[in-house]
Amino acid sequence: MARDLPPRARFEARHRPVAAAIAATLLAAALTACAPEAVPDPSSSPTVTATTAQPSPSPTPTSPPGPTFVPDGAAADNLPLFSSVTAAVWASEGRVAGRAYVDALAAAGFDKAAMQVTDDETTVGNPAESIQFAVRWGDECLVGQVGPATGDPVTVVVPVLAEGTCLVGQTRPIDW
Structure with a gap:
């Protein structure tokens, strides 16, 4: 068949x-x-099992600490922190406000009295295509530049200018 x-x-x-x-x-x-788990019989006595925590065989990895302020260091020693603060502000809502960079750098330990910043707007009131800010550090300057024309933030260490400043041209007063 x-x-x-x-x-x-x-x-x-x-x-x-x-x-x-x-x-x-x-x-x-x-x-x-x-299927639902079995419900223990309330008339039966519970079984208690004692356990002790065992230490892990190797330490748990932690994230490395971020850059820190080095007050007695050179400008190059503080460039990682300067760059980190710049990147954090660039990623925030205040990315096109020079004051946001000055305030964040001051909060990180940099001397506000040693800072310079360019205007956020052009002379005709348009947003600036780039903003520069700087901290004088001895005979050197930590300089940052951000803005739509810049792309990613740029941070460098450069020598102080002959005039004793870090930025060329007119800067705005830091009076806050």
């Missing part, structure tokens, strides 16, 4: 019991997974 069937039908007839067994196993597994 099985020889009278076409090849596909013979294959299905031969493997139907296997397919049914697999389906039944999967159904049982699915139902077991959905």
